[in-house]
Amino acid sequence: MRYKDYYQVLGVERGASVDEIKRAYRKLARKYHPDVSKESGAEERFKELGEAYEVLKDPEKRAAYDRLGSRYQAGQEFQPPPDWGSGFEFSGARPAGGRRMDAEEAAAFSDFFESLFGGAARGNGFEAGAGRQSRAAPAADHHARILIDIEDAYTGAERNITLQSPTQDASGRVVMRERSLRVQIPRGVREGQRLRLAGQGAPGADGRSGDLYLEIQFKPHAWYRMVDKDLYLTLPVAPWEAALGAQLTAPTPAGKVEVSIPAGSQTGRKLRLRGRGLPAAEPGDLYIELKVVLPPAEDPKAAELYRKMAAELRFNPRLHLGV
Template identity: 50%
Template sequence: MQYKDYYKILGVSRSASADEIKRAYRKLAREFHPDKNTSKGAEDRFKEINEAHEVLSDPEKRRAYDALGANWKAGQPFTPPPGWESGFGFGRGRTRSAEDLGGFSDFFSQLFGGMGARGGGRADPFGGFGGMDTDTVADTRARLAITLEDSFHGAQKQINVGGRTLKVRIPKGITPGKTIRLANQGSQGGDLLLEIEMLPHPLFELEGSDIYHTLKVAPWEAALGGKIAVPTLGGTVELNLPANSQSGRKMRLKGRGLPGAVAGDQYVTLQVVTPPANTDAERAFYAEMARRFSFDPRRA
């Protein structure tokens, strides 16, 4: 088994704050999300990023991981130190495999198999049901990772829990933190309570039921205005862009967020992107603009 440097995977220091870890994870998850990045190895990188975040975002797992010491190098042969299970309390029950833990590595399952995983990797994004716990009425709790599209359209998923295959209906408009209850499907005969988590999306951010999207526009589009295509969860729509729009301008697409009794909205933030001047003709065009316009952005 090879050691994994989770800090190196996320590109953060060992002293990184929880916010720094979260920001690094979100940036990398967008970059390597298989729905956006189809290059060879992107899916494996995405799973590796999720695994690193699973450990470093959990204070208990992070403390245990840090206890291994900072002298290990990624890829080195690794065996858990003597007394690991008894010393950190991870040896409760059998050590679960990477398959049980939703596609996480053998390194993860050896260290944290008894604690389990909150989410799942890309190979099985709905199978990460480690970390289940039972309350006094023998209900079983787990986390279920879904996509924004699942919430927008509604979906039906199959999950594997304790060797059983269960069907889960994802209701339209469900948001992170909400719970789906499967009656009498808990490990102790009670109910199975699935807390919803949302996978990162390459185009959209979610706040409540509202969707946020940054729309890149060319300078002439921003200056002249007109109709411009905007992606939404329900498909591409046309946005009426006012003339002389500036970067940072926020526009609302009413009812284009998650569905519900009161549908959320989609907010579009404009980002004016200046094309590079790589040729003599392009540089000459910019020079001509400078002569024709009296505009000085610093004076304004």
Template identity: 40%
Template sequence: MAVSYKDYYEILGVSRTASQDEIRKAYRKKAKELHPDVNKQAGSDEKYKEINEAYEVLKDPEKRKKYDTLGAGWQQGQDFTPPPGWNGGDVHVDFGDMGGFSDFFQSIFGGFSGRRASSPVDDMFFRGNGGSDEMVLELSLEDLLKGGTRTISYERSEPGPDGRMHRKQKTVNVNLPQGVTEGSRIRLKGQGTRGGDLFLVLKIMPHPRFSLEGYDLASTLKVAPWEAALGASVPVETIEGRVSMKLPPGTQQGKKLRLKGKGIPRRRGAARGDLIVKVEIVIPEKLNERERELFEALAADSHFDPRA
């Protein structure tokens, strides 16, 4: 019997080459938008089940590989019949709170057994020991610098009046202690999805200008050849704004210079990290007449041989 083909990649809004991290982020975004407790529009329940089904397949490398063998030639909603001899195998799946899967899912995976487990929403968390959870909290470098409070929202299971567990939206204010950095863990006691502790694992988002190395920041400083040769006072961008730095005479390509205290704050009482700038000597692509004369004069009079 033909069923309607489901393009799980299209449902989540990702490409077929999407990484697991991209798939997870796309699912999180759609789950927040379509969750029945948040979205009361007609049809949102079905869309919510659909994205959960798509994520159930694409989050699992084994299921994703089986699904991908069907090929990319099918269109969403097109009548679909598994190829002759197709056997998706006996696959364990998580029903959670979703109420089962579509006929399409069952047709491609054949016999499968359901188990009562966490729904894909719980993949926003990483199950820890003793009933605790871990959740990734993304921050910018500016967030690390200024600290303060961040507000996060997530879902957790709580007992309802009927004695059953129900998923409720939870909003928590999180204080960012001074000295946190990539990989730091913040403990929120009793705030886990099942009443245990919630540990926030910090992930620092990429910055267009700086990279993070512990508590130090790193960037590139472009200088002219004459500035590198003669030395100069050059402007340097820090996370807090522009400062002036003294470039020593004879500075070589790739040399690293350190600006003390221009990195990320460490714990109270400890010195801040530093800003490490790597020198990049930039040669002009086009010279005006006077510049060419000066470079030619330098070439004629200099005894310097970089290959010696």
């Protein structure tokens, strides 16, 4: 997927005000409107202008887009990082107050737009077409996605988080406001679960404050990956441990455990530890996937051992292929 420079599309500077963006859009939209323009590719250009304006006219979408834009040039290969929307506070009620785009609406936007603000970016709060609360609403809720460690879900934790929210200054330019909160992470929290912080949203028309909803996402972990309530760990084993069987120690977020490796195990074999997954009324399981790791033959003694094995074992792992 190619990165789109929406500022370049509209021909404005990155620090342009909302009024400057609006004027640039109106001027170019008149020029490339399919009903009046005779230029080749006018319809596609008109759609591109509309997409750029859809993002840059909205303080929240623009601020989120700007967090990525400084690292890319137009036309570069691009893939949104999994944590790009974390710590970003936005208004509106999603999913209760939002909606999905229908096929006709989706056709007006590129894959790049969809990857950032559409269904492919669930959890960042910028689904296209998401509604805002009306001015008559009794309170204005806010939403944010936060990243936590997998270990926090096993034990529970209290964490300081920093949230950023966009607003417009007097000149119509987007500026970021920052605030810090102390948050209690409950034991057994799951990815996608939302934590409600009462009264931490924005003031509504009746003077009361709305709530802040924090959507949980786990940070990428060097050892573990979580699927729903289940945890997966790849455990390296030596060839003799896999061939002969062994009692090994394996790490888990809740502490070390002893694991029995059956004799004759191969790479890819999965061992299931019931109840060692995410804590819950019905806890998940921990799946240990074995990976046989060969010792390096970096010195003469190790190389000689491998030659001796080859001579004595006469093992052909390709025999089933007929070669």
